[in-house]
Amino acid sequence: MASIRKASAGPSKYEVSAEAAVDLAKRHLIQPWPYSGSIGTEARSLIGSGDGIYIHDGEGRRLIDGPAGMWCVNAGHRREELARVMYDQAMELSYNTPWYTMNSPSAVLAERIAGHAPGDLRHVFFTTGGSSAVESALRFMQFYNNVRGRSEKKLIISRGGAYHGSTYLSASLNGRPRDRDWMDIAGGLVVKLTSPDPFRRPAAMTIEAFSDFLVSEFEETVERLGADKIGAFVAEPIQASGGVIVSPPNYLPRIRQICRANDILYISDEVVTGFGRLGEIFASESVFGLSPDIITFAKGVTSGYFPLGGMIVSDRLLADLRRSNHPDAMYAHGLTYSSHPVGCAVALANLDLLENGILDHARDVAPYFIEEMKTLEDLPLVGEVRGIGLMACVECVADRESNNPLQLDIEVGKRIDAHCYALGLLVRPLIHMCVMSPPLIITREQIDDMVAILREGISRTMEDLRREGVWRN
Incomplete structure (x- = not known):
């Protein structure tokens, strides 16, 4: 091109x-x-x-x-288009505190991203990268269940081979041994399932049987631990840093169905797969046939020109919070550089490039x-x-x-x-x-x-x- x-x-x-x-x-x-x-x-x-x-x-x-x-x-x-937008936005507004003010590029970008998201994912919270995006989603799950009076519904299910970040909670989900050999993790909050790697499946097992095994393992884990204890299942559509692991066909949609039936939030970590890596802005639905409760993103949102990430949250979850008996409960989470005007402006220009040819x-x-x-x-x-x-x-x-x-x-x-x-x-x-x-x-x-x-x-x-x-x- x-x-x-x-x-x-x-x-x-x-x-x-x-x-x-x-x-x-x-x-x-x-x-x-x-x-x-x-x-x-x-x-x-x-x-x-x-x-x-x-x-x-x-x-x-x-x-x-x-x-x-x-x-x-x-x-x-x-890309001069992206560099120029950084300069122009910085000369217009280089920063505003997101605690009690907002900026126009972040509102426009939230609308643009929501337009690409599947299902009822229509609300965007901006962070500084992938780790903080996943951390934000996990903290949102904890807040969501606290507000709804389900303080024990906090366990997080992840998988072998996964990589979700370097902050404390996000790193606790990682499924590569070298990521945690010498680092502390929130072990009591995280349950790890088998890596969905067909290449490393048992020698005598077919791909279909391997998919059935993975789904059965998840079902048995939910039954053993109790759906009332499990807050979220977190998965990359493709396990990127785990070695570009492409899971068996229909495995992820089946997991999504089990999550829905047991009121477990499905968090799709699209930090890598989002913004064009698989030919789509988001791949969860268009490539893998599932509509999650939350999507996390980063990396390609600005093509690496500015640190930016975020999560997209479904209407349903926010409506549940608004209907709760705790209207004053606060999602006490945010970052100094949340909704950064320069980063959001660059992301908008990057979206233009993606949508218009890339x-x-x-x-x-x-x-x-x-x-x-x-x-x-x-x-x-x-x-x-x-x-x-x-x-x-x-x-x-x-x-x-x-x-x-x-x-x-x-x-x-x-x-x-x-x-x-x-x-x-x-x-x-x-x-x-x-x-x-x-x-x-x-x-x-x-x-x-x-x-x-x-x-x-x-x-x-x-x-x-x-x-x-x-x-x-």
């Missing part, structure tokens, strides 16, 4: 040399998700600029942005993207390539007999990433998995380039492992 952009205005006055930036980071910057052995002394790959689907590192090397930042740069880098383009190239990614399955190290829309995962399996990631598998992703980086592609390695979720503006020719580099990176990794004598396939 072609897009005309002016040449870069050059580095800002706050830019320093790559060497200086690395030195400053090692002396002063704490990186996200650091290891204790290097915390506060680490420098990561320096990115200096971006344009379209490409970024340039501190040495001037051009790389395809395979993960689109963190699933978020949906409209691509250096969504159509994403839907057009997505089948080709998945088809080309699937060609990597002929490599001996690749166990499965899976995906939908413009998100896919290459899961590497060095030990096929046990079908279990071992120490060798743990290093595979880093090796592939290093090779691909040298070849011109930024990969997001998740232990033994490589995730690709490029900007939605990617063309077929650029998909060809991306897949070719990824193939070469995996091939070089296989050669390394054979040469070291640790893998003989």
Whole structure:
């Protein structure tokens, strides 16, 4: 999808040399998700600029942005339309306190988002990102049940492989062991179910039987714990950071029916899948056939140009609160930057871009993207390539007999990433998995380039492992 952009205005006055930036980071910057052995002394790959689907590192090397930042740069880098809106809005109104004032862009954006949401989801609460969006939804569930006199209906059901954020409650839902090995969680509030990963299902089980097992597990959990104790079921339509897990067909709608029958709030976490990643503004209904009680979103809402997230809440839930016997009960939750005028203005401009061409383009190239990614399955190290829309995962399996990631598998992703980086592609390695979720503006020719580099990176990794004598396939 072609897009005309002016040449870069050059580095800002706050830019320093790559060497200086690395030195400053090692002396002063704490990186996200650091290891204790290097915390506060680490420098990561320096990115200096971006344009379209490409970024340039501190040495001037051009790389395809395979993960689109963190699933978020949906409209691509250096969109002058978005940068200009940020400037114009900041010059008009840079901030207002959401505690006792409001701004026009947030009201307009809430109406635009509500127009895309399924069912009766018509009310939007804005946050600063995905973690705070999920946190807000969980706190809303607690408030909702307190107001309705159901103070014990607070348990939250999540799943293995899930990722819902880094704040206390949202992180407590995460289903990846490494997310909680050294971090405290609200364990007494959260119940974890089996990951809906068909690739890791029991060997003799069909996909249909696996789906039945997952649904039965949920039903048995509700019966065992009691529907009067369970406040919410939280699920990503696609488990993104868990490895782009595409659950069995009809599994999620069946879970939704059970939630409805037992008055359990269904929270659809569309932080990744929303705003175009699957070719739709929201995928819950249009792709997966379900209408949740709450949808959380972030990332692609501004294409990563400004921190913004939120939740969309159904009319029914708010009507229940208004009918309660506690009209003075307060949802005592909010953020300094809730409904930020600059972020909401950028999101509106981003919606214009999505609605006026990018969504159509994403839907057009997505089948080709998945088809080309699937060609990597002929490599001996690749166990499965899976995906939908413009998100896919290459899961590497060095030990096929046990079908279990071992120490060798743990290093595979880093090796592939290093090779691909040298070849011109930024990969997001998740232990033994490589995730690709490029900007939605990617063309077929650029998909060809991306897949070719990824193939070469995996091939070089296989050669390394054979040469070291640790893998003989």
